[in-house]
Amino acid sequence: MSKSNVPMARSGGEGGDEAELVLDPRIQESIGRSLKAHYDDIVNTPVPDKFLVLLAQLEAQEMRAKNGNLS
Amino acid sequence: MSASDFKDGLIKEIPNLRAFAASLSGSMQLADDLVQDTLLKAWGNSEKFEPGTSLRAWLFTILRNTYYSLYRKRGREVQDSEGTYAERLATHGNQESHLDLADFRKALAKLPEEQREVLIMVGATGLSYEETAEICGVAIGTIKSRVNRARTKLAELLSIGGVDDLGPDRKSTAAIQRGGSEIVGL
Numbered sequence: 001m002s003k004s005n006v007p008m009a010r011s012g013g014e015g016g017d018e019a020e021l022v023l024d025p026r027i028q029e030s031i032g033r034s035l036k037a038h039y040d041d042i043v044n045t046p047v048p049d050k051f052l053v054l055l056a057q058l059e060a061q062e063m064r065a066k067n068g069n070l071s
Numbered sequence: 072m073s074a075s076d077f078k079d080g081l082i083k084e085i086p087n088l089r090a091f092a093a094s095l096s097g098s099m100q101l102a103d104d105l106v107q108d109t110l111l112k113a114w115g116n117s118e119k120f121e122p123g124t125s126l127r128a129w130l131f132t133i134l135r136n137t138y139y140s141l142y143r144k145r146g147r148e149v150q151d152s153e154g155t156y157a158e159r160l161a162t163h164g165n166q167e168s169h170l171d172l173a174d175f176r177k178a179l180a181k182l183p184e185e186q187r188e189v190l191i192m193v194g195a196t197g198l199s200y201e202e203t204a205e206i207c208g209v210a211i212g213t214i215k216s217r218v219n220r221a222r223t224k225l226a227e228l229l230s231i232g233g234v235d236d237l238g239p240d241r242k243s244t245a246a247i248q249r250g251g252s253e254i255v256g257l
Contacts, residue, residue: 023222027231031222032194034175039195041172042090048103051085051110055078058114062074 072122080126081110087127087196088134094191095138097180105142109134128202135188135206143184178228186221189214 023031072080088109092102112133113120120129179187185207192203193214204211 023219023226027226028222030231031225031229034171035179035190035194037172038175038179039090039094039191042093042099043086045086045089047082047085047089050103051106052082054107054110055081055114058111059074059078 072117072120074117077114077117077120081113081130084127084130085110088130091131091191091196092134092138094179094195095135095184095188096142101142101145105134105138108137108141112137125198125202127196128198128206131192131196131198132206174229178225181228182221182224186217186224189217190221190225193218 085106088106089099089102092105092109093099096102096105109130113130116133120126179190182190189203189207192198192206193200198206200211200214204214207214
């Protein structure tokens with residue numbers, strides 16, 4: 001933690017070898033919101049059809065294999 | 072669990088798998104290849120999934136292992152030749168929120184992999200510290216310290232130097248989220 005001018009605070013508890021510095025909670029919150037925005041932006045993108053097609057094919061294959069075993 | 076229930080479970084997790092894969096590989100194209108491999112492996116090993124445990128955590132473990140064994144090198148090559156997805160992905164929302172999201176993604180891509188993956192898992196996917204620790208095969212304390220280092224590094228990269236910097240970000244994040252939900256409506 002050298003040249004950083006990011007506001008820091010001592011983290012409580014945990015004691016021991018690595019007394020870590022933690023970020024200002026407001027900055028943590030801001031980063032958290034950006035993380036969610038990044039992730040949710042992709043989550044909310046429509047799923048390409050190829051994945052549904054692939055799973056339907058795998059399921060159909062398994063059905064055929066099962067039916068084959070029964071007869 | 073029937074094959075059809077398992078299939079439905081996989082379908083529900085695809086959006087999360089894509090988002091995690093993109094965060095790991097830095098490329099949407101690689102992410103989709105990675106998701107396809109993950110689905111094939113999951114299907115082939117479905118008997119190893121224990122019903123009642125987190126399907127997301129199980130799938131993330133497969134995806135992560137696949138990434139580190141097969142994709143990591145390709146990811147770097149793609150990023151070198153095409154630039155990261157950060158520059159190409161953001162194609163909706165208003166101008167201001169684009170820039171903020173693109174900037175954030177560029178900063179995220181600069182984090183060491185081991186920090187980036189835990190920050191995403193803990194901060195965005197809804198996985199617990201315990202699940203994240205299990206997926207990565209390390210102790211919870213290690214996850215916590217990686218998350219702290221990742222946040223500090225991100226704050227430096229984004230030059231969030233003071234509370235004054237937080238105002239506009241708050242506003243634009245809301246704008247990004249609105250942009251996202253518009254996409255769902257399409």
